[in-house]
Amino acid sequence: MEGFKAELIVFRGLPGTGKSYLIELLQHALPKMYRVSRDDTRAQILLQPSYSDEEKYLCNDLCATMVRFLLQNGSGSGVVIDGFSFTKTKDPAEFIRKSTQGVSRRVNVLLVDCSCADKMAVRRIVRDIGTHPAGDRNEALYSRQKAIWEDDCSAFCSKTYRFTHSATGGGGDVELVESCVCAGDMCGEHVCAVRVLLNTDDAPEEERKPQQQADFIAGLVGRQQ
Numbered sequence: 001m002e003g004f005k006a007e008l009i010v011f012r013g014l015p016g017t018g019k020s021y022l023i024e025l026l027q028h029a030l031p032k033m034y035r036v037s038r039d040d041t042r043a044q045i046l047l048q049p050s051y052s053d054e055e056k057y058l059c060n061d062l063c064a065t066m067v068r069f070l071l072q073n074g075s076g077s078g079v080v081i082d083g084f085s086f087t088k089t090k091d092p093a094e095f096i097r098k099s100t101q102g103v104s105r106r107v108n109v110l111l112v113d114c115s116c117a118d119k120m121a122v123r124r125i126v127r128d129i130g131t132h133p134a135g136d137r138n139e140a141l142y143s144r145q146k147a148i149w150e151d152d153c154s155a156f157c158s159k160t161y162r163f164t165h166s167a168t169g170g171g172g173d174v175e176l177v178e179s180c181v182c183a184g185d186m187c188g189e190h191v192c193a194v195r196v197l198l199n200t201d202d203a204p205e206e207e208r209k210p211q212q213q214a215d216f217i218a219g220l221v222g223r224q225q
Contacts, residue, residue, distance in 0.1 A: 001161060001174060004194060005222035006110035007078040008071065009033075010096060012086040013114030014149065015134075015142050016121030018200035018210070022114070023082050025214035030221055032076045036063050038083035039133040051136040060084075060095065067099035071107060078221045083134070089150040093186040093193075096156075100188050109193040110220055111157060116200045118146070154178060156186040157195040164199075165212040172212050196220075 009026075011019040020037075027033060038059045042049050045062070049055055063081070070079050086092040092111055100107045122139050129138065154160070160178035177197070187193055196217070203209045 001159075001194070001220065004108065004220060006108040006194065006220055007223045008067065008096065008099065008107055008109045009078055009080040009112060009217065009221060010084075010086075010092055010109060011081060011112045011114060012084070012092055013200075014085055014087075014121060014145050015137050016124040017114040017116050018124070019112075019114050020082055022112075022198075022200070022210060022214050022217070023080055025211060026080060026217055026221075029214060029218040030077050033221060034070050034074055034076045034079045036066050036070070036079060036081055037133075038063050040083065041066075043133045049135065051134075061098070064095060064098040068101065068103060071100065071103050077223070085145050087145050087149050089152055089155060090186070092153070093156045096187040096191060096193065100191050103190070106190045106192065107188075109187065109191055110217070111153060111193055111195040112217060113153070113195060113197050114200045115198070116202075118142075120201055153195050154180040157193045160195040160197065162197040163213060163216050165209045172216060174216075 011023060013019050023035060027035060038056075041062055042055065042059050045059075046055060067079050067081070070076070081095070084091075084095070086095070096109055100109075122142060125137060125139060125142055158180055159176060160180075162175045162177050163172055164175070165172045198213050200210070200213075
């Protein structure tokens with residue numbers, strides 16, 4: 001991934017897979033990076049959200065508009081997307097396309113795909129009930145999204161890498177697992193999307209695992225020169 005810098009970082013994964021926690025660590029490393037969260041947007045504009053599809057589409061469009069404005073006018077190092085699962089393959093591509101439409105330059109995108117064991121995700125979800133901004137985030141939601149999850153993003157990601165943390169310290173290992181020279185323009189003709197796979201299972205004996213993952217992502221953030 002030498003030389004690749006992305007200014008739009010899109011986190012994807014089922015509820016409880018650690019997306020928001022990694023983004024929190026990422027923001028500590030990059031305090032000038034903007035964060036756009038669907039959960040926070042919903043909480044700010046809806047006093048009593050019903051979590052209907054109509055609300056979801058409204059919040060999606062508002063988030064895409066904010067991202068587009070920040071990419072075009074913001075002075076930060078990049079924009080990170082939080083609060084989305086993006087269960088279908090087309091979902092992140094559609095959001096990226098809307099977010100970059102009209103931006104007057106090429107935009108590099110990093111799609112960060114988080115996954116962990118089902119039991120671990122459910123345990124995190126149960127732990128956060130009552131404190132998480134998404135009031136519909138529960139075990140039933142996880143099961144519904146898991147049932148329709150689609151994994152293949154090769155239609156719009158030119159390369160897919162797997163990052164494996166190092167138990168002995170250091171920067172971890174990066175492995176190219178898929179390259180698609182025919183990746184289409186589902187995201188828009190001025191977009192280049194690269195995907196990174198992260199395993200976010202808890203590893204009590206390896207406390208630095210999430211920090212290593214966040215540091216790795218932070219090293220890929222920046223505007224193309």
